[in-house]
Amino acid sequence: MSALGNCENGESFDVVVVGSGSAGAMAALRSADLGLKVLIVEKAHKFGGTSATSGGVMWIPNHRLDGDRGDSREAALAYLDATIGVAVNRERLEAFVDEAPRMLRFLQSTGVQVAAAAWPDYFPDRGGARADRSVIVPTFDGRRLGDGRYALMREQYNRFKLFGRYAMDLTETFTLMMQSKGWRMVAGRMIGRYWLDRPTRKVSHRDKRFTQGAALMGATYEQVFARGVELRLETALEGLAVDEGGRVTGVEVSRFGRRYSVAARHGVVLAAGGFEWNQALRDRFYPVPGLTRHSSTPEDGNRGEALVAAEAVGASTEHTEQGWWIPTMTLPMKGASNFHEIHQAAFDVGRPWSVVVNRKGLRFVDEACGYDQFGQAMVRDQLETGANCPCWLIFDAKFRRKFSAGGLMPTVHTPEHKIPADWWDHYVFRASTIEDLCAKTHLPVEAVRQTIANMNTYAKTGVDPEFGRGMNPYDQMFGDPSSRPNPNIGPIDTAPFYAVPINNGDLGTKGGLRCDARARVLDGEGRPIAGLYAAGNNSGTPFGDTYPGAGATIGPAMTFGFVAANDIAERAGNGRVGSALEQSGIPAFAEMTK
Incomplete structure (x- = not known):
């Protein structure tokens, strides 16, 4: 085990939180509310993390915001059991289901407003699925x-x-x-x-x-700052300090080249995001690594430094072969064409008057499914055929008039004459016939022609016998009601025809440090590393290989930030903290899990 030594002579806080996204913000808020002195260190020039740039949705089963609407612990677990396809830590999964509503009630108690959103779970055909578990901040x-x-x-x-x-x-x-x-x-x-x-x-x-995400983080940080939490920007984690007994006692950080140590009397919470911007870690963990630049998270932000630092003191990892996938496409930055921007295409790929094919010209997924399922299908197809990543979104003039295709806005916003010359046939392909479009994109003409003919038949019947596109509530939510009988399928028959390459991007990594139900980081033998906690994408998701619904990244991130703070406070063991726990009206963790 390597270590940086102890932090006896440096600054000292009760809790040091690494990362300022939703997991770190909640860990800091709850810790401060329990009377602990808290420092947040953030390597970026701005705070809020990836969460601030997100949709800001929290997936919280059994939240009961509008009274008892029929959801329950049992229904949530039944749904998760029906969607998770790999082995997960059952105690940790159940801790999420139990603690998420408590975390939400605590967040409300601080003054943050929340509301349930009518957003179907991403597997609406599975037992226990609902359409009210996603929670937003106005x-x-x-x-x-x-x-x-x-x-x-x-x-x-x-x-x-x-x-x-x-x-x-x-x-x-x-x-x-x-x-x-x-x-x-x-x-x-x-x-x-x-x-x-x-x-x-x-x-x-x-x-x-x-x-969206800015509302969630703005409202949360208003309460964080009100409780006296100190936030230091441009302050990067360099390593963890460990005492002779193996307990994490603090952090070493740097700011503009100056390195110094900060002691953490009761705990360090790693909440610094995943490793999607570290190509070496992608190559190490992912079966189809993809490229860092296809990620839709803040550029060069989440590089996995906290994961590497924890591994250096004996931490283990889990689910690192998984990502929070989302289809993305690339376009030059407006006004600076030598630079590129990544654009999400989460819902664009499932609109009517379009189809997605691999490089063999064949479909491989219900294009309107949840974006994570779409990405998983890209990975599977790449492993099976070697002809995916990227795949191609093909659409016609009707689609072009009404919908975006990643960063290509519809004609009402960006008519043809406003598209820069360097976009055509490099980022966006256009042709008057399908045959000419295939020639430009090097797709097999006969296969693409047959795929489109099939889609045009499905547009008439409303039934997709291959993948069931548009035949469940989630698909239909993002379809077009004017397309009948299926809101997600329309005939691809109006020239000109277009194609854009679609990459397997992400919203972060699903895997990370292996933690227990109390958010404590575990070593290779499954034992907690004293003083070290993790939450958010810095830790392995409780959901294994699945993305159960909108907000399934932020919901667990804030929940286990909350859980970590509770555990730290209990282990601190002083009267002030015990009194704060009682006054909060939320039972101590030990009482919750009896």
Whole structure:
């Protein structure tokens, strides 16, 4: 076991949290609420982590936000059992189901508003599935963080904003995405609201309306800062300090080249995200490694330093062959064509008037399925055929008029004449016939022609006998009601025809440090490493190989951040902490698990 030595002469906190995303924020919030002195270190120049750039959804079974709506512990576990396909730590899985509602009640008790969203679980045909387990935080006024902090929280990607400027909540996003009735009026209100906010325009270009992941993190950090938690940006983890007994006693960090140690009297919580931006770790763990640049998380952000540091003191890992997959595509950055942007295509691949094929010209999945299932299908097909990663999204002029294809916006936003010349036949392919399109993309003509003929037949019958596209509530939620009889399938018959390459991107890594039900990091023998905890993508997911529903990354991240803080507080064992636990109205962890 390697170590950096003890931190006897440096600064000292009760808890040091590494990473400022949702897992770290919750660990810090709960620890501070229990009377512990907390430091968050974040290597980036801005806080909020990947969570701040996400949709900000938490998957919380049995939350009962609107009273008893029929969900239960048993139903949640039955659903998870029906979807998980690999061995997982049962105690840890059950701890998530039990602790997630308690975490949510605690978050509410601090003043953060939450609401249930009507979002189907990603396997709606499995026993125990529901359409109300995803929880969101309403729009938050970012100025409430104070002008200094308002500008320092990580900003949403342009893809989550209208015209790369105007913040959109989920309702606005889907209205604009589907060009639903009144969408122009919605866009007009958003633009007007932004420019009429003159006080904010004097401070920053950023919309003060924090939506989606920014709403979650803004509202949470308002409470974190209110409790006196210290946050240090540009402060990277260099290693863990361990005493002679093998207990983690602190961290060594660096800021602009200056290295120093910080002691953690009661615990270190690793919440620094996964390793999707570390090509060496991808090559080590993934059966189909893919490239770092296909990830849709903040560029060069999650490089796995905390995982490597924990392995250096004996930590073990689990589920590292899995990612939170999502289809992505690449386009040049506007105004700087030598640089590229990654665009998610999570729902685009399942729209009517389109089909996705591998390089043999064959379908391999229900294209409208959950984005993680789509990515898993890409991996399977690549291993079986060697002809995937990337695959191709083929669509016609009807699709082009109405929907985005990754970063290619519909014609109402980006007409043909506004598409830069260097995009055509390099990033976006266009032809007047399917035959010419296949020639440009090197796809086999006969196979593609037959695949499209099949899809056109399915468009008439409404039945996809191959993969069942558009035949379950999840698919249909993101389809187009104007396409009948199946909202996810429409004839691909109107020239010109288009194709874009689709990569197997990700929302982070599913695997990470192996932890127990109390979020304690385990060594190679399955024993807890004293003083060391992990949550979020820094730890292995409790769900193994599955993505049960919207928010299945952030829900467990915040839950095990909460669990880690509770365990640290209990082990701290002083009267102040015990009193805080009692006053919170939430039982101590030991009482919860009896």
